[in-house]
Amino acid sequence: xxxxxxxxxxxxxxxxxxxxxxxxxxxxxxxxxxxxxxxxxxxxxxxxxxxxxxxxxxxxxxxxxxxxxxxxxxxxxxxxxxxxxxxxxxxxxxxxxxxxxxxxxxxxxxxxxxxxxxxxxxxxxxxxxxxxxxxxxxxxxxxxxxxxxxxxxxxxxxxxxxxxxxxxxxxxxxxxxxxxxxxxxxxxxxxxxxx
Numbered sequence: 001x002x003x004x005x006x007x008x009x010x011x012x013x014x015x016x017x018x019x020x021x022x023x024x025x026x027x028x029x030x031x032x033x034x035x036x037x038x039x040x041x042x043x044x045x046x047x048x049x050x051x052x053x054x055x056x057x058x059x060x061x062x063x064x065x066x067x068x069x070x071x072x073x074x075x076x077x078x079x080x081x082x083x084x085x086x087x088x089x090x091x092x093x094x095x096x097x098x099x100x101x102x103x104x105x106x107x108x109x110x111x112x113x114x115x116x117x118x119x120x121x122x123x124x125x126x127x128x129x130x131x132x133x134x135x136x137x138x139x140x141x142x143x144x145x146x147x148x149x150x151x152x153x154x155x156x157x158x159x160x161x162x163x164x165x166x167x168x169x170x171x172x173x174x175x176x177x178x179x180x181x182x183x184x185x186x187x188x189x190x191x192x193x194x195x
Contacts, residue, residue, distance in 0.1 A: 007058065010050060012041075014064070037064050041077040057081040063089045068134035075142040086146045088139050093129035094150060097122040110136070110150065 010031040035044035042048075060083045065071040075086070095105045099113040112133065113119045123130040139146050174181050 010054075010057075012047060037070055037073075041073050047077070051077070051080060054081060057083050059083055059085050059087055061087045061089070065135045065139075066128075067131045068138045071135040071138040075139060075144060079142065079144060084145065086139060086142075086144045088136065088146060088148045090136055090148050090150045091129065091132045092150045092152045093126055094133040094136060095129070096126040097129040097133055107150075 008031070010033060012033045012035055014037055015034045031050075033044075033046045033050055035041055035047050060074075060078050060081070062071075062074060065074050065088065071088075078086075094110045097112065097119075098105070098109050099111055099118075100109045110133065113122060136148055139148070170177060170179070171181055
């Protein structure tokens, strides 16, 4: 969509091939910048070259910051491009560690409990949600203009993980597969969010 709107698109990634986006890149004029997110962006030679030749971008769309540290690194390195907006694709899992983890939730519910004991308990129940909320908090504290999208599982024709379909087949045909769908006793009556 961005390319159809005549935007120049540069993609920073780990060179993982999830969701078949590499095929799309080969068919377009999208610039690909390969960096290891866990190793940090400051030492990425390709990104440093990009930063040296670009002084401004319209938007940063971040699909990969999954911890406070990764977001802090991204904000520190990419803020020099003065983005009009930093779009962070987070997760609905942040609601599982929020002050109001019961359904239905609202956008404003994505905040941590004030009580320290409750916060520790909710964080221990969903480590992924805790890390994603920490990444959101880091972006908010950065002062950059931002939009946060809290998605559930993203499913579509280019999903190369096939995880949704495996669960779907398992749930529908567990009697034929002869392997029951496991639900731990501690979670049997637990409420959780599905988006």
